[in-house]
Amino acid sequence: APAFDPRAARRDFPILNQTVHGKPLIWLDNAATTQKPQAVIDRLARFYAEENSNIHRAAHALAARATDAYEDAREKVRRFVGAADTREIVFVRGATEAINLVAKAWGHQFVREGDEIVVTWLEHHANIVPWQQLCAETGARLRVVPVDDDGQIRMDEYARLLGPRTKLVSLTLVSNALGTVTPAAEMVAMARAAGIRTLVDGAQAVSHMPVNVQSLGCDFFVLSGHKMFAPTGIGVLYGRLDVLEGMRPWQGGGNMIADVTFEKTAYQPAPMRFEAGTGNIADAVGLGAAIAYLERIGMPAIAAYEHHLLDYATAGLLTVPGLRLIGTAREKAGVLSFVLDGCKTEDIGRALDREGIAVRSGHHCAQPILRRFGVESTVRPSLAFYNTCEDIDALTAALHRVRAELVRRGQRS
Numbered sequence: 078a079p080a081f082d083p084r085a086a087r088r089d090f091p092i093l094n095q096t097v098h099g100k101p102l103i104w105l106d107n108a109a110t111t112q113k114p115q116a117v118i119d120r121l122a123r124f125y126a127e128e129n130s131n132i133h134r135a136a137h138a139l140a141a142r143a144t145d146a147y148e149d150a151r152e153k154v155r156r157f158v159g160a161a162d163t164r165e166i167v168f169v170r171g172a173t174e175a176i177n178l179v180a181k182a183w184g185h186q187f188v189r190e191g192d193e194i195v196v197t198w199l200e201h202h203a204n205i206v207p208w209q210q211l212c213a214e215t216g217a218r219l220r221v222v223p224v225d226d227d228g229q230i231r232m233d234e235y236a237r238l239l240g241p242r243t244k245l246v247s248l249t250l251v252s253n254a255l256g257t258v259t260p261a262a263e264m265v266a267m268a269r270a271a272g273i274r275t276l277v278d279g280a281q282a283v284s285h286m287p288v289n290v291q292s293l294g295c296d297f298f299v300l301s302g303h304k305m306f307a308p309t310g311i312g313v314l315y316g317r318l319d320v321l322e323g324m325r326p327w328q329g330g331g332n333m334i335a336d337v338t339f340e341k342t343a344y345q346p347a348p349m350r351f352e353a354g355t356g357n358i359a360d361a362v363g364l365g366a367a368i369a370y371l372e373r374i375g376m377p378a379i380a381a382y383e384h385h386l387l388d389y390a391t392a393g394l395l396t397v398p399g400l401r402l403i404g405t406a407r408e409k410a411g412v413l414s415f416v417l418d419g420c421k422t423e424d425i426g427r428a429l430d431r432e433g434i435a436v437r438s439g440h441h442c443a444q445p446i447l448r449r450f451g452v453e454s455t456v457r458p459s460l461a462f463y464n465t466c467e468d469i470d471a472l473t474a475a476l477h478r479v480r481a482e483l484v485r486r487g488q489r490s
């Protein structure tokens with residue numbers, strides 16, 4: 078296979094070809110959202126220019142075109158995540174909505190007082206709050222698997238937390254705050270062996286590595302399109318067919334019904350049962366285009382390149398005096414999280430922005446894991462395959478300057 082060329086890939090993303098504050102834009106906020114290739118932008122325009130219609134209802138040419146495009150996107154998602162059947166792919170708004178769907182539909186059907194839901198310290202708030210709400214509503218209890226000082230899951234503690242009361246294990250595959258790649262397949266296997274349902278949050282994984290829900294073995298898997306080069310407002314809930322078919326719907330309305338009278342409604346089978354109302358048709362089609370784009374490059378090539386880039390970036394950051402990297406697990410993807418010798422993280426973010434470098438400073442919607450490391454906020458550069466070693470060199474050089482300047486101005490707190 079030809080070697081992966083990040084500079085060629087970068088040319089596919091028109092937004093990257095601009096200056097901010099007079100400096101070439103260096104986009105290192107990919108964990109918050111990724112940029113969109115021209116192929117996705119063009120596909121959205123073509124949908125609205127040539128195909129736009131509601132789906133599944135009207136019997137006319139455009140409805141057929143829109144339906145075909147939407148269902149073709151579903152098939153692309155199925156292939157991308159390695160699902161066995163397109164009926165296992167539910168379109169939702171994003172990872173947050175997917176997890177809420179499972180908590181509200183599956184959770185209220187199967188979770189009772191005294192049951193336990195297991196999550197990890199690494200979770201994004203989207204994989205904490207819905208379970209907390211479910212626990213408050215049902216009398217179930219939330220249990221949390223701790224991490225070690227590198228930010229990796231304590232498997233001994235995990236094994237201890239699994240018990241006869243455990244109903245669900247819900248964990249991330251990649252931490253958005255630290256970049257830790259968790260041993261999700263092993264954790265799912267342990268849960269399954271005990272008859273426990275599992276949800277894997279793939280929001281931060283799918284842009285960095287090949288994933289396969291069947292080799293993960295999970296019952297549910299969630300992702301957000303906008304974190305994998307697709308539009309905002311579209312995401313996916315994968316559910317194993319037998320699990321989805323045993324689930325009551327979440328929202329009610331059009332599209333999800335087979336027959337309605339005032340006495341009784343019969344529902345569609347999965348996935349329509351979980352797609353009430355008019356969905357985000359165009360952006361689902363856009364997600365399909367993003368997947369086609371990624372498949373042309375190849376996720377294995379992306380994973381190999383980013384592995385190298387992350388090592389390069391880690392080494393670069395560690396040359397900055399006073400920099401403390403948070404999250405030092407051996408297996409990481411896409412994310413670097415750090416604090417700098419008492420400098421305020423928001424000052425670092427602002428100073429980098431003035432140099433054209435976009436990173437996120439803050440709690441990254443994962444307050445518990447940052448507090449586990451004694452901080453409220455970190456600076457988080459996050460990578461995608463269109464980033465280059467030159468981007469990293471610019472970041473490292475800027476951090477050397479920013480630190481010297483902040484220290485000189487006495488802004489150390």
Ligand code: PMP
Pocket residue numbers: 108109170171172173174201203204249251252253278280281301442
């Ligand atoms: N899980 C993880 C690991 C994430 O990184 C994010 C987004 N930061 C989410 C869930 C929620 O995704 P969204 O906001 O797209 O619903």
